Amino acid sequence: MTKQIVIIGAGPAGLIFSLLSSTSNNSISLVESRPVFERKNDKRALALSASSRYILEKIDIWNDIEDKIIPIKSIHTSQKGTFGRSKLSADEFNTEALGYIVTYGDLIVALEEKIMAQKKITLFYETKVEKIDEIKEDKQKIICHQASKLLTLDCNLLVLADGGHSRIDGLSIAREEKIIDHLAIVTQVYSDKPHKNIAFERFTSSGPIALLPNHQGAYSLVWTGPKDKINDLVALDKNNFLKALQEEFGERVGQFESCEKRVSFSLVQSSIVTVHNKNVVAIGNAAQIMHPVAGQGLNTGLRDALSLSELIINNKIIQTSDELIKNYLESRKIETESMLKITEGLTTLFTNDFIGINKLRGLALAILDCTPILKKKFVQKMSYGK
Ligand SMILES: Cc1cc2nc3c(=O)[nH]c(=O)nc-3n(C[C@H](O)[C@H](O)[C@H](O)COP(=O)(O)OP(=O)(O)OC[C@H]3O[C@@H](n4cnc5c(N)ncnc54)[C@H](O)[C@@H]3O)c2cc1C
Incomplete structure (x- = not known):
């Protein structure tokens, strides 16, 4: 079943998820609020693990950033x-x-260049998602602000990759925060x-x-x-x-x-307990934020992106978004909980x-x-x- 997938946030998790999923026959749009120069100048050093290297090789980025x-x-x-x-x-x-x-900015540049070259993903820059409407016939409308214009996108599956800090009307999420x-x-x-x-x-x-x-x-x-x-x-x-x-x-x-x-x-440590909206799923920091002590935040987020994209691509039996999200959450539960415990344990x-x-x-x-x-x-x- 072809889905309209909207991803909120073109940080590493959103960008990598969009590239991993681009081999499916879904329509993918990526919406990012911050200006390009701000994200590209982020000098934060990220320590990538072996599994993140595997993911970057899978989307053919590793050689570009080596x-x-x-x-x-x-x-x-x-x-x-x-x-x-x-x-x-x-x-x-x-x-x-x-x-x-790798620095955050260098990674973003390489990922965006790949997306531009591939032309399968629609990118909306300097566009802020402000509201999501109720679902009608398995579809919902995403309302965004682009400069002074309003933009409306239809979607069947909303992937939250907003880093976990944005306030979006109509989104109802319960988080556990320390x-x-x-x-x-x-x-x-x-x-x-x-x-x-x-x-x-x-x-x-x-x-x-x-x-x-x-x-x-x-x-x-x-x-x-x-x-x-x-x-x-x-x-x-x-x-x-x-x-x-x-x-x-x-x-x-x-x-x-x-x-x-x-x-x-x-610094905060937080993780999602429940997303009350249907057809909404979170990856990366939107799903869990960890203390940087063990350098595992992004690595865990990229494994979220891989897991969700594999479920979407291998969706041979047509699953509803509800089933897809349920399977995804089950696939990530054990690892996420243990990573949060390890990083919290190390700091205390x-x-x-x-x-x-x-x-x-x-x-x-x-x-x-x-x-x-x-x-x-x-x-x-x-x-x-x-
Ligand atoms: C000091 C520090 C050091 C770190 N070191 C490491 C490390 O060594 N290894 C590691 O694995 N992790 C590390 N991390 C964690 C890592 O930076 C994060 O896990 C990673 O950036 C999360 O990526 P993301 O794509 O989920 O979110 P983000 O990078 O936060 O990206 C989210 C994007 O969504 C956009 N957005 C938000 N709201 C909206 C909206 N309403 N509409 C449109 N766009 C929106 C934002 O502008 C942003 O570009 C560190 C973190 C910190 C603070």
Whole structure:
């Protein structure tokens, strides 16, 4: 059965879902509110897993972005104030890399170029979805604002890929939200030593700090912590900011010498409990938002996109949208719940400051470091979600 599919949001989840689904005989429209330059200039570093690489190869994007990608050859995890640490290296697992760093903007550019070249998907830019109407005969109308015009699109299946923050009239969603009350600073930092494709994760009592190897010898920094602390860090001048980072991070990457503009993000953990509207399904951050500590938000979202597109493409027995959505939700439930638990567990475990806990965490990292089977399971989960 040919469906009119409307996707709200041309972030990575919406764009990739549209490309994965474009081999079906459905009509696909993608609606995006933000201007192109804003999304293309997003310097956020994303750590792609092996399963995300597989998905990007499937839509023939991997070769287009390969020169923009930095492979992670090893991951060094440590905790401030203890000796325990864990080191994972790609060689131990006979793999080329443990993950791949790409900036959000570079990924968006490559995906949009592919969509333009393919001409199967209709893109509406700078168009904001404001309202969805009730369903009549399995169809509903999506009302959008494009500059000062109103635009109406018909659809049988509405795929929400809006990142989970937009307010759309007529949409009724119950979410479970955990207020983390933490912020993340994102910037590029430069040190006096080459990164050698090593990613670092350092847990401190106020939150984790990740340094991801990037282009021109830079590290992409993601430093998360309580709101007040992060706001103070954003307000510092460059030299004092680098000094504060050096104090928390130690000397393992050498001396920090400079950094670029600091941008802060607020962090929430949230997941959809129920979508009350018929014919509406969510993928990516619209379905679940995770703390960036384990770098799994986008990777999980891309597996959502793959799973939903496979159900649409393999829809040999004609399913109603209700059946399709039910099958999709069942296919994603276990993985999503476990990923949310892991990321939440990592943030609370490593930011707890009870007496004695610090040593135990150091010990846990040391145990992980010398137990191959634990390491293998951990890498498998982070690479493939299972
Ligand atoms: C600091 C930080 C670091 C991160 N690091 C990693 C990492 O290393 N690895 C990883 O896997 N994940 C990481 N993440 C998470 C990752 O960025 C998100 O999971 C990912 O961007 C989600 O993609 P998405 O397409 O679902 O949503 P988004 O990227 O949020 O895109 C949603 C799009 O929908 C559009 N939109 C919203 N409402 C409307 C509307 N009403 N009408 C039209 N358009 C609309 C928005 O403009 C936007 O372009 C990180 C996140 C943060 C904050």
